Amino acid sequence: MILAPVGWLARVLDPPLRALQRVGGRNGMAIFFVAPNMLIFGIFVLIPLVINFAYSMTGGGALFLGDRIFVGGEQYGRLFDCGNYLEPNSCREDLFWTAVWNTVFFVVLQVALMVGVALITALILNRDLKARSFWRAVFFFPVLLSPVVVGLIWRWILQRQGLLNYMIYELGFDPINWLVERNWAFAAAISVSVWAHMGFYALILLAGLQAIPKDLYEAAEMDGTRPARVFWRITLPLLAPNLLVVLVLTLIRAVQIFDEVYVLTGGGPGTSTLFITQYIYEVGFASLLRNPGLASAASILMGAVLVVLTLFQLGIARRGERRSAK
Amino acid sequence: MSRITLTDVSRSFGSVKVLHDINLDIRDGELIVFVGPSGCGKSTLLRLIAGLDRPTSGKIAINGEDVTRVAAADRGLAMVFQSYALYPHMSVRQNLAFGLENARMPKPEIEQRIAEAARMLNIEPYLDRRPGQLSGGQRQRVAIGRAIVRNPTAFLLDEPLSNLDAELRISTRAELAALHERLSATMIYVTHDQIEAMTLADRIVVLRDGRIEQVGTPLDLYNKPANLFVAGFIGAPRMNFLPSDKLPGTAGSTVGIRPQHLRAADGKAKLKAKVTLVEALGYETVVHGLLDDLPLLAVLPGQKSFEAGDTIALTYDAENLHAFDEQGQRVD
Numbered sequence: 001m002i003l004a005p006v007g008w009l010a011r012v013l014d015p016p017l018r019a020l021q022r023v024g025g026r027n028g029m030a031i032f033f034v035a036p037n038m039l040i041f042g043i044f045v046l047i048p049l050v051i052n053f054a055y056s057m058t059g060g061g062a063l064f065l066g067d068r069i070f071v072g073g074e075q076y077g078r079l080f081d082c083g084n085y086l087e088p089n090s091c092r093e094d095l096f097w098t099a100v101w102n103t104v105f106f107v108v109l110q111v112a113l114m115v116g117v118a119l120i121t122a123l124i125l126n127r128d129l130k131a132r133s134f135w136r137a138v139f140f141f142p143v144l145l146s147p148v149v150v151g152l153i154w155r156w157i158l159q160r161q162g163l164l165n166y167m168i169y170e171l172g173f174d175p176i177n178w179l180v181e182r183n184w185a186f187a188a189a190i191s192v193s194v195w196a197h198m199g200f201y202a203l204i205l206l207a208g209l210q211a212i213p214k215d216l217y218e219a220a221e222m223d224g225t226r227p228a229r230v231f232w233r234i235t236l237p238l239l240a241p242n243l244l245v246v247l248v249l250t251l252i253r254a255v256q257i258f259d260e261v262y263v264l265t266g267g268g269p270g271t272s273t274l275f276i277t278q279y280i281y282e283v284g285f286a287s288l289l290r291n292p293g294l295a296s297a298a299s300i301l302m303g304a305v306l307v308v309l310t311l312f313q314l315g316i317a318r319r320g321e322r323r324s325a326k
Numbered sequence: 327m328s329r330i331t332l333t334d335v336s337r338s339f340g341s342v343k344v345l346h347d348i349n350l351d352i353r354d355g356e357l358i359v360f361v362g363p364s365g366c367g368k369s370t371l372l373r374l375i376a377g378l379d380r381p382t383s384g385k386i387a388i389n390g391e392d393v394t395r396v397a398a399a400d401r402g403l404a405m406v407f408q409s410y411a412l413y414p415h416m417s418v419r420q421n422l423a424f425g426l427e428n429a430r431m432p433k434p435e436i437e438q439r440i441a442e443a444a445r446m447l448n449i450e451p452y453l454d455r456r457p458g459q460l461s462g463g464q465r466q467r468v469a470i471g472r473a474i475v476r477n478p479t480a481f482l483l484d485e486p487l488s489n490l491d492a493e494l495r496i497s498t499r500a501e502l503a504a505l506h507e508r509l510s511a512t513m514i515y516v517t518h519d520q521i522e523a524m525t526l527a528d529r530i531v532v533l534r535d536g537r538i539e540q541v542g543t544p545l546d547l548y549n550k551p552a553n554l555f556v557a558g559f560i561g562a563p564r565m566n567f568l569p570s571d572k573l574p575g576t577a578g579s580t581v582g583i584r585p586q587h588l589r590a591a592d593g594k595a596k597l598k599a600k601v602t603l604v605e606a607l608g609y610e611t612v613v614h615g616l617l618d619d620l621p622l623l624a625v626l627p628g629q630k631s632f633e634a635g636d637t638i639a640l641t642y643d644a645e646n647l648h649a650f651d652e653q654g655q656r657v658d
Contacts, residue, residue: 223425224399
């Protein structure tokens with residue numbers, strides 16, 4: 001009954017599709033079916049990528065590509081014009097290198113924390129807890145929130161007269177300037193992004209844990225294996241493929257960090273939570289001396305880093321597939 | 327030496343009782359087989375003995391020592407799982423060594439035990455391979471090897487042949503029997519296959535709905551089944567059951583006769599059945615028939631020329647009849 005409209009549609013579409021196949025052949029039909037998706041991909045990904053690259057080769061403040069001046073690799077040269085890369089103040093684009101190093105520190109700390117917390121959460125959720133489904137939902141729920149909402153919620157909690165300081169004050173302690181003091185703001189950016197996304201990664205790890213046959217744990221129990229050794233010798237090696245996926249996805253996502261931190265701290269205080277995506281956005285669109293060419297060059301460099309990370313992930317996935325095929 | 331005694335062992339999952347007051351004495355060195363249909367509680371019983379699960383009530387003793395609350399690893403037992411449960415990321419050698427390393431055994435002794443087990447089970451060429459690179463039969467040997475190296479007081483085998491193909495199952499069955507002979511260890515073997523039970527067991531425990539129906543040697547169970555369930559479960563094809571009035575002069579309310587105990591009548595026929603189907607296997611002929619609308623199966627030696635629709639005359643020896651009362655219990 002439900003399938004009746006589908007059958008009707010198939011009958012209606014059958015003659016024209018057959019006619020098309022006669023004209024275009026089997027390969028033509030394949031192209032016909034793939035074309036809409038390729039069109040969307042082309043319009044929203046490929047063409048902007050090419051245009052972006054073209055912008056990175058131009059200078060000036062004009063918005064339209066035709067009005068811009070070709071400068072070759074000058075924008076890239078400007079980004080790499082540096083006395084000491086470890087010292088952003090010695091660089092011509094000091095904000096770019098501040099953002100780069102902030103992003104590097106953020107990635108290292110956030111990825112480690114994210115993987116660790118997601119793993120611990122998955123291990124706990126994998127146990128025979130009471131109301132296990134409820135707890136799974138609790139940890140996954142933040143993933144469903146928009147990054148802007150995440151940023152706003154935590155700004156309300158962490159701002160000087162926010163919920164957390166109110167609680168601290170009520171307990172008799174001095175309030176802390178969570179979003180005003182450099183280190184606290186950086187820690188808040190990391191913690192909030194972990195809170196917002198951890199549920200998704202915990203779910204991937206939970207799926208991996210549940211795929212480990214129970215028999216193996218029982219065999220280990222019969223073998224008198226201590227819990228720590230079970231974790232290191234059985235759980236962790238068998239969870240390795242999922243852990244690698246989580247590691248690489250977290251890494252890519254951390255490099256792209258922007259929205260929730262931008263709403264939470266706006267990159268401040270000062271430039272302490274200025275990350276590379278925010279730098280690109282501000283140089284390209286928001287600052288008074290906006291420079292779309294420079295922003296494009298920075299985004300092409302960031303894209304190159306992401307391509308390397310993605311290829312790394314694909315390589316790992318293929319190696320995992322080959323190993324499991326054996 | 328290991329004697330395992332179960333006293334009033336019960337196990338419930340919530341309100342569902344899956345094992346009812348099991349009493350059983352497993353003797354030292356015997357190969358005892360738990361057999362029964364799916365869901366009868368045989369694997370649950372094995373897990374209770376292994377220590378992977380705890381009984382709701384009752385006592386489990388090994389060599390007289392109460393181990394009901396003792397951890398699985400401290401019972402001195404080794405288990406071969408239905409899925410083999412080999413660690414897929416470790417080589418065969420590492421799989422065999424894992425339990426011994428847990429016990430902090432010196433490396434030379436571990437190597438020696440692995441070498442002995444590998445020689446015994448012919449798995450020496452595969453020691454550096456991973457389980458995923460082995461065939462089902464080879465994995466099965468490794469799983470047994472992992473149990474052997476621990477030198478356990480008893481072996482627990484949970485349907486170890488069920489993942490093998492028919493041919494390999496027969497050869498591995500014979501190897502298991504030889505291994506039991508060689509090790510002289512107590513073995514508890516779980517299967518739903520009554521032929522495996524008959525061929526391997528010193529004694530068979532038939533379980534149904536969490537209760538022991540009968541315990542005895544394979545021939546005890548075959549020749550003197552305690553009730554209708556055991557009579558029907560042990561022996562293939564299944565025993566024929568007929569109301570006693572169909573076979574005048576017999577006791578009880580139901581009479582059973584195995585299909586192999588019926589033969590074509592040369593002279594006076596005791597039964598006449600209408601043939602519905604003939605299965606010619608060459609060395610024997612399986613005849614499906616109807617005796618007054620009741621199904622009757624006869625396995626006759628050699629090749630016969632019956633056809634569906636024929637009426638055949640059958641006879642039997644009275645000592646091969648099994649009589650059961652209205653409660654389904656054997657009447658002698």
